[in-house]
Amino acid sequence: MKLRLRVWRQKNADAPGAMVTYEVDGISRDMSFLEMLDTLNEELILRGEEPVAFDHDCREGICGACSLVINGDAHGPERTTTCQLHMRSFEDGDTIDVEPWRASAFPVVKDLVVDRSAFDRIIQAGGYISVPTGSAPEAHATPVPKADADAAFEHAECIGCGACVAACPNGSAMLFTSAKINHLNVLPQGGPERETRVLDMVAAMDEEGFGGCTLTGECATACPKGIPLPSITTMNREWLRATRKVKR
Amino acid sequence: MTRTLWGSTVGKKTVMAVTGLIMLGYLVVHMLGNLKIFFGSDEFNGYAHWLRTLGEPFLHYEWALWIVRVVLLAAVVLHGVSAYQLSRRDIRARPSKYVHKRRRASYATRTMRWGGIILGLFIVWHLLDLTTLTVNENAQPGRPYENVVATFSTPYGNAVYLTAMLALGLHIRHGFWSAAQTLGAGSVRRDRALKTAANGLALVLTVGFISVPVAVMTGVVS
Numbered sequence: 001m002k003l004r005l006r007v008w009r010q011k012n013a014d015a016p017g018a019m020v021t022y023e024v025d026g027i028s029r030d031m032s033f034l035e036m037l038d039t040l041n042e043e044l045i046l047r048g049e050e051p052v053a054f055d056h057d058c059r060e061g062i063c064g065a066c067s068l069v070i071n072g073d074a075h076g077p078e079r080t081t082t083c084q085l086h087m088r089s090f091e092d093g094d095t096i097d098v099e100p101w102r103a104s105a106f107p108v109v110k111d112l113v114v115d116r117s118a119f120d121r122i123i124q125a126g127g128y129i130s131v132p133t134g135s136a137p138e139a140h141a142t143p144v145p146k147a148d149a150d151a152a153f154e155h156a157e158c159i160g161c162g163a164c165v166a167a168c169p170n171g172s173a174m175l176f177t178s179a180k181i182n183h184l185n186v187l188p189q190g191g192p193e194r195e196t197r198v199l200d201m202v203a204a205m206d207e208e209g210f211g212g213c214t215l216t217g218e219c220a221t222a223c224p225k226g227i228p229l230p231s232i233t234t235m236n237r238e239w240l241r242a243t244r245k246v247k248r
Numbered sequence: 249m250t251r252t253l254w255g256s257t258v259g260k261k262t263v264m265a266v267t268g269l270i271m272l273g274y275l276v277v278h279m280l281g282n283l284k285i286f287f288g289s290d291e292f293n294g295y296a297h298w299l300r301t302l303g304e305p306f307l308h309y310e311w312a313l314w315i316v317r318v319v320l321l322a323a324v325v326l327h328g329v330s331a332y333q334l335s336r337r338d339i340r341a342r343p344s345k346y347v348h349k350r351r352r353a354s355y356a357t358r359t360m361r362w363g364g365i366i367l368g369l370f371i372v373w374h375l376l377d378l379t380t381l382t383v384n385e386n387a388q389p390g391r392p393y394e395n396v397v398a399t400f401s402t403p404y405g406n407a408v409y410l411t412a413m414l415a416l417g418l419h420i421r422h423g424f425w426s427a428a429q430t431l432g433a434g435s436v437r438r439d440r441a442l443k444t445a446a447n448g449l450a451l452v453l454t455v456g457f458i459s460v461p462v463a464v465m466t467g468v469v470s
Contacts, residue, residue, distance in 0.1 A: 171341035211341030237432025
């Protein structure tokens with residue numbers, strides 16, 4: 001396959017960026033999108049140019065490191081992560097636009113790499129549970145109904161890649177935050193911090209400068225792990241419940 | 249940390265949802281009252297007068313109307329201020345657009361902000377036209393039937409009203425369903441019912457309101 005790429009190049013956080021056009025040839029349909037970018041980078045290095053910086057780690061679709069808005073879609077045209085997106089999803093001769101996540105809470109570090117540490121700070125605000133120290137507890141000491149375990153697992157699938165923020169026209173982190181809150185709030189282990197968790201994590205989300213939710217549903221469409229839009233509704237319900245229960 | 253109702257984005261959206269539902273409830277009653285115009289001048293004007301005597305003798309003349317007006321004014325102001333503040337925040341959160349553009353979300357969703365501004369301006373005109381009668385040239389106090397006919401006998405009156413009612417329908421279509429999500433009332437199982445209710449309310453209100461100018465234009469009401 002021969003492709004024409006238009007890639008966002010930006011030297012550092014303060015420098016202005018621009019789309020730069022590159023031609024790549026000899027791309028196999030079985031390559032992943034990141035392997036295609038590796039091919040481009042090898043050529044750039046051989047030519048003595050600066051390679052394109054992009055985030056990646058496991059390349060198995062489970063770590064949440066890779067990003068990229070490809071032709072206007074977070075993680076590209078398939079419902080998966082960029083590392084699991086294959087070039088067979090494109091046609092020979094295509095022009096492909098590659099841009100970084102766009103949100104003021106996710107500033108560009110270099111080229112296609114953005115700083116997603118805002119997500120870490122949301123987790124720090126309440127994405128944990130209280131556990132007694134000592135030896136591991138007996139596995140059946142706390143029974144969890146099957147439906148609750150399924151709901152928790154559905155939300156636990158979130159890998160924190162930030163595609164929801166990238167896809168949202170308001171740069172909102174509601175889907176990520178709701179997934180993390182619901183994952184723990186539905187379980188008995190998450191019970192002790194049920195109210196403070198939702199209040200603190202939503203407050204941390206607001207403080208990071210993410211936008212609000214206008215229920216466009218773009219986040220759930222972009223999510224490679226299929227976190228559903230009603231996840232946000234559940235978080236709203238938890239938040240309203242917590243404001244009634246917690247004395248400030 | 250902002251954990252209060254007014255300080256949080258989730259809380260402010262709750263304010264928008266509640267005030268929106270208050271206004272929606274009012275609009276249903278308002279639309280049904282409007283339909284009395286099809287029973288003629290006496291019944292419509294009599295209904296308008298009855299609204300002023302509502303609650304008597306417990307309430308003084310026009311007090312019930314003024315209570316409704318105060319509640320509605322508070323709802324409109326809170327809804328508008330929340331929308332303005334949240335929109336400012338949303339625009340700040342996504343300062344740079346993607347180079348590769350593609351159409352996002354439904355038409356009703358994308359027009360919520362402009363639709364809201366159109367409705368806000370319409371409310372001002374509507375009050376000046378049919379409540380204070382300031383901009384209604386042939387208006388006579390105490391004769392709402394004749395005043396409605398006068399408004400809808402002018403092309404600009406019809407144009408303004410029809411535009412606003414279409415904006416209203418779109419606003420309710422996304423707004424009602426969104427309010428349910430914001431208040432935590434939505435779920436996967438209830439989603440279809442909520443969307444149907446939102447579309448139904450939008451359609452019934454738009455058609456109900458628009459039936460009045462159409463009736464004047466076609467001569468059914470004159």
